[in-house]
Amino acid sequence: MSAPTAGYADGLAAGELRFQHCGACDRAVFYPRVLCPHCGSESLAWRTSSGRGAVYATTVLHKRGTDPYNVALVDVDEGFRMMSRVEGVAPADVAIGARVRLDVIEEDGVPLAVFRPLEDQE
Amino acid sequence: MSTTDLRGRVAVVGVAESDLGHVAPGLTHFDLMGQATARALKDAGLKKSDVDGFFCASSYLPFPTLDVAEYLGIRPVYADSTNVGGSSFVAHLLHAAMAIEAGLCTTALIAYGSTQRSDGGRLVSPTKLLPYEEAYKPRYPVSMYALAASRHMYEYGTTREQLAEVAVAARDWAQLNPKAFTYGRGPLTVEDVLSSQMISHPLTSKDCCLVTDGGGAVILTSAERARDLPVTPAYFLGGGEATWHRSMSQMPDLTTTAAVDSGRRAFTMAGLKPSDVDVVELYDAFTINTLLFLEDLGFCAKGEGGAFVSGGRIAPGGELPVNTNGGGLSYCHPGMYGIFLIIEAVRQLRGEGGARQQAGTNVALVNGNGGVLSSQATALLGTAEALG
DSSP: OOOHHHHHHHHHHTTOOEEEEETTTOOEEOSOOSSOTTTOOOOEEEEEOOOEEEEEEEEEEOOTTSOOEEEEEEEETTTEEEEEOBOSSOGGGOOTTOEEEEEEEEETTEEEEEEEEOOTTO | OOGGGGTTSEEEEEEEEOSOBSOOTTOOHHHHHHHHHHHHHHHHTOOGGGOOEEEEOOSSOSSHHHHHHHHHTOOOSEEEOOOBTBTHHHHHHHHHHHHHHTTSOSEEEEEEEEOTTTTTSSOOOOOOOOHHHHTTOOOTTHHHHHHHHHHHHHHHOOOHHHHHHHHHHHHHHHTTOTTSTTTTSOOOOHHHHHHSOEEETTEEGGGBOOOOBEEEEEEEEEHHHHTTSSSOOEEEEEEEEEEOOSSGGGOSOTTOOTHHHHHHHHHHHHTOOGGGOSEEEEOOSBHHHHHHHHHHTTSSOTTOHHHHHGGGTTSTTSSSOBOTTOHHHHTOOSSOTHHHHHHHHHHHHHTOOGGGOOTTOOEEEEEEEETTTTEEEEEEEEOHHHHO
């Protein structure tokens, strides 16, 4: 069995946001693990997210020596929530309920899933 | 046996703080636990050799009941180092009640100590964030509470001014408590809170608890034994615990905490309801906590916490006395604050609150919080009159 963390990292390396899906209860699972936290089944399979979602909660961190930056919780359309950051908009302007899309960037030498505002035409 | 059989079977008979605030150079967290234990034993009229049950949690020690029992020179026959963060000591009340009722021990000591202010003024925490969260560099724990506040504001129209009211009330209470870190500093205004340094929006430094040194100790024994001691017993009427998540991204609904469950369990055991409570002691690590817990414990409806705390309702002279010692926001917060909730509740039940004493206090509620709204532990304590 491959490690759950590796499945997620492999996805990011391929520019994708991967999550687990439970074959027994048909629910999304995130973060990755070896049993379904909803029903206890081990029947978890990897899926790739559409990368679209909505901001559930947001904060702006103010630290000395660095510009203010955003941390958000995003409800991804496939039915799971993750911590991330919304870029492409001022940190203070990240709005709860705003539609966002995935952007896999590189930070600190590793791929990282962030989100950007979803434009109306997308 | 049903859980309600624990009601009134044990009582808190000794409480004490160690030195608080910024303690003398070189004092360790062990020393603060030693001070608090000696003072609590004296308060109870008991000897150290009477202690045969030991409950301890620490951010410094993986095996606290071993290290601290050695320091204190006790050989507990029953020991419990349950660590659910700052709520641990409220959870210990229930565990101690069970152990005493089951005959596993007769006299239980709960102890805590921390020198986090002397250690550098930052929270001492062994917490490791999920890698799925750590990569985004939230500041633990404040950013997590900020996220909860943002959602409460979005769903219910709660304002930063309403959050600030919690800090204002806490500071007012602290002006009545000579042991409070901010005693003598005078009141805080809503504008003071809003204009303080922004830490993690919407929370400023004044929405955040203090970073102090401090220790505490609580001693329990059976109700029968308590009546023979030269102290007014504070009876354990009910307790409950609940946890729904550990990581903020896993919290099911950021506007509702597991205090809904822990509170219901405690009220059921005690046979009481929120309107029976005279004094409320809530773990106010951040201003949003007080709103959430007042709602989740049934003192006001979900979403109404902001309006509820406004206009001085929870401040001295208000309708509902909340955090009468000044709370983690203005009295003392060494990292795991829960034990101080118990100490203040017992003082109010005994009528030892001095300038901040609430007349006619027969029932006190304490609600401990651990992690990032992750653990909730509720207990109801009462006088002989409340015991009935």
